[in-house]
Amino acid sequence: MRYIGIDVSKATFMVAYPQQNGGYKTREFKNTAKGVHEFILTLETDDHCVMEATGNYSYLLLYLLNNADITTSMENALKVKNFARTMLSVTKTDKADAQLLSLYGERMRPAPFKLPSDSILLLKQKRAAIRQFQKQLHATNNLKKSLEALPKKDPTTFKSIAKIAETLEKQIRKMQEEMIVLTQAEFNQQMDKLTSIKGVGASLAAAIIITTGGFTYFDNAKQVSRYLGICPTYQQSGTSINVKGHINRNGDSALRSQLYVASWCVSQHNAECNKLYTRLKEKGKPGKLIMIAVANKVIRQCFAVVKNDTYYIDGFVSEKP
Secondary structure (H helix, E strand, O other): OOEEEEEEOOOEEEEEEEOOOOOEEEEEEEOOHHHHHHHHOOOOOOOEEEEEOOHHHHHHHHHHHHHOOOEEEEEOHHHHHHHHHHOOOOOOOHHHHHHHHHHHHHHHOOOOOOOOOHHHHHHHHHHHHHHHHHHHHHHHHHHHHHHHOOOOOOHHHHHHHHHHHHHHHHHHHHHHHHHHHHHHHHOHHHHHHHHOOOOOOHHHHHHHHHHHOOOOOOOOHHHHHHHHOOOEEEEEEOOOEEEEEEEOOOOOHHHHHHHHHHHHHHHHHOHHHHHHHHHHHHOOOOHHHHHHHHHHHHHHHHHHHHHOOOOOOOOOOOOOO
16 A cells, blocks of 8 residues: 655645655646546555645545545644654655655554535535634724724715625624524434533534534544543643643634533533532632533533434433443
């Protein structure tokens, strides 16, 4: 088996083919459908492609490789960066990165990437657009507030700002409704199970399904917490280092914010989360730490109801066998 390293950029992608003599042959292709098809023709049956996550620019290549039944791995950029450090790499070019990814595949043997369904890809686009519109709306409102402090105001400017803000609010509401409707249509059972958890609404449930691919990428709830970036870190070495750090902050920051906000409501209305909140509060734990713990509890509940295909029963206590 050959591990083919691929370094993807906006317009092109560089490919490193390992050779029998121990070196690499590199070749550049255009990052278009035609360029990807040309690349696929150069591959052998048992080749395993390896690339690092580079946002939307790598998805066309990933999608077409998957359709051609080519085994492909997409690795976290931080893992590849740390691997480069262990190899004492001092050169960073497209060719060097492609060769490094080929070596990474050979040494680390990464698992094949599970491509999200077409529905998940469409939902992710809507969610990304909503987040961008919300940032623009926040910036527009801040501009309006800053101009209101001036002694002389231009009516035309304020009218334009108000119109832009109104349009953004309308588009955000429309796309949020479309996102929830599409999620319910494609993942109706999962939406029903997730919203049966007290404190988890349709918007949060949809965001969790979109980000996790309907929990299809994970074997246990701990993996989900690490993926979302709400897993606490801990460093200990000898007697000099003993640090309980912050959360790892991987994954989707917008979903983490939603979970943090929802944790305040969940901690009051969800029986198990309320017990956790009360116990940590009595121990004198900081408020943010408690809310993160509650958010982790919610993720475990979400994972359990989806994987067990059951509705959540608030306050249910399982009997020991």
